[in-house]
Amino acid sequence: MIFETRGSGQHRPGASSPGGSLNRRSLLQGAGALGAAGSLAALSGCAGAAARPVDELAFWHLLSGPDGVTMGEMLDGYMATEGAASVQQTVLAWGAPYYTKLAMASAGGRAPDLAVMHAARVPGYAPGGLLDEWDLDLFAEFGVHQEDFPELIWDKMVVDGALTAIALDSHPFVLYYNTEIAEAAGVLGSDGLLMPTDTPEDFRALALELGANAPSGYGLSFGYLGDGSNQWRMFSTYYAQLGGTIELPVGEKMVYQEELVVEAAEWILSLIDGEVGNPGHDGGTAISEFATGGSGAFYGGVWESGNYRNQGVPFDMTMIPGVFGEPVAYADSHSFVLPHQSSPDPERRRGVHAAVAYLLQNSIQWAAAGHIPAYSPVLEDPAYGELVPQSHYADAVDHLIYDPPAWFSGSGSDFHTYFGNDMQNVWARRVDPLEGWNAFVERINALLLKTPPM
Structure with missing residues (x-):
C-alpha cells in the first residue's frame, strides 16, 4: 500500500554492483526469498529525477501511525525554512515489501532521492551498489559532524568504509x-x-x-x-x-x-x-x-x-x-539512505543533505515517540533531560547490539x-x-x- 503525502517524487538510474550491472531481471532471479516479483506495479507511477524540478525531493519511508504523523510534522517544519526544497513522502508497507520495492526502484533507475532503512538492513544493500555515499563535508556546512553521533551508532552507519546511512534514532x-x-x-x-x-x-x-x-x-x-x-x-x-x-x-x-x-x-x-x-x-x-x-x-x-x-x-x-x-x-535504528543514482544532480543532493540535517537537529520531536535521537546534541540538550520516561533509558546508546550483518538479517x-x-x-x-x-x-x-x- 502506498500513501502519497506532501513533497515530491523521484527515482534513480540503474545501480551497479562490483560483479557487473544490476537490473530488474537479475534482481528478480536472485531475490525469491524477498518476494520481489510483486513489486513492479508499485513502481509504475513513479517519475524519474529528470522529470522534476531540483527543489523537489522524493522521500520513501515505512513510517506509519504516530511515527508517520511526527515525520510529516518535522518535514513541514523543514519546508517552512528559507530556501528549503519541497519533500514528497511515499509511505510503503513495513517489512520485506518495502525493502524489495526500494531495491527494485534502484535497479530500475527510478529511485527516490531519500529513503529510510533500518540500519541493520543496510549491509545487505550497500555492497550491491544500491546505496550512494553521504558527503560528510557537505553535512558539515549544515552543522552535522561525525562526533555528533555515539560510537556504536556511527559504526553502523559506515559499511566497507563508506558512510552509507545516517541514523535518526536508536530503538x-x-x-x-x-x-x-x-x-x-x-x-x-x-x-x-x-x-x-x-x-x-x-x-x-x-x-x-x-x-x-x-x-x-x-x-x-x-x-x-x-x-x-x-x-x-x-x-x-x-x-x-x-x-x-x-x-x-x-x-x-x-x-x-x-x-x-x-x-x-x-x-x-x-x-x-x-x-x-x-x-x-x-x-x-x-x-x-x-x-x-x-x-x-x-x-x-x-x-x-x-x-x-x-x-x-x-x-x-x-x-x-x-x-x-x-x-x-x-x-535497530531508523536511518536515512541515498538510493543510488548514476548521475545525481548536485543541487538536489545538497537539498537532501540540508533536509536530513534539519531532521537530525530537530529530532527532539522524534523522541516523543520513544525513540532515542542518534544526534548527540539533542540528547545533551536540557530539554531532552526533561522528557520522561525517555531520558531514563537514554544511556542505552552506549550499550546497543545490532543484528550480525548479512544480506538476510535486520528488522523484518x-x-x-x-x-x-x-x-x-x-x-x-x-x-x-x-x-x-x-x-x-x-x-x-x-x-x-x-x-x-x-
Missing part, C-alpha cells in the same frame, strides 16, 4: 514497569525509579515481588507466539549480555558460542515459566496485560510508550538490567522469521534449546551458501 529493547505496582511491591528506590539489579537471582526476586502485587500474578509480560522478531530481541539481548557473538560469513557456516546459546535460552524460559511470566503470550496479549495494569513489567520496544501513555498506564521505563554483565540490549528479515519458526518450539517447551537452535542454524547456513541477491 532498543527495554523494560517497562508499572509504577503503582512497583511502589506497592517496595521495589522503587528513593529516586522513584526501579531498583537496580545486576544478577539473575536479584532480577528474578524483583520480578516475583512485582507479580505478588499484580492482578494477574505475573511480574513480567513478554509476547513471543508468532513473533520471530520479538523472540530474537529477547534472545539477542541476553545472549549478548553473556558475551555471545554471532558471525555470518558468506559461503561459510554461522559462528556462535553454543554454551551461551543454551544459557540464554534457559534464562528466558525461566522468565516465562508460569510463575514469573505467562508462558503463552503473543504480542497483543502481552501488551494488553500490561496496558490494563495486570502485570508489573513488560519487555518491548520503545515504540509502545505512546500507546501506554495514551491509555493512561502509570509506567516508567528503564534499560534492561545487565544481569549477566553490561546492560546491552537488542536495537528472514533471519528473524526463521529464528521464530524454530525457537518458538523451545519457548513452548516442545523441544530443548539446542534442538531448536540447531534447526535455526541449519536454515541460516543454507542462506550463507546462496549468492546475495543484491
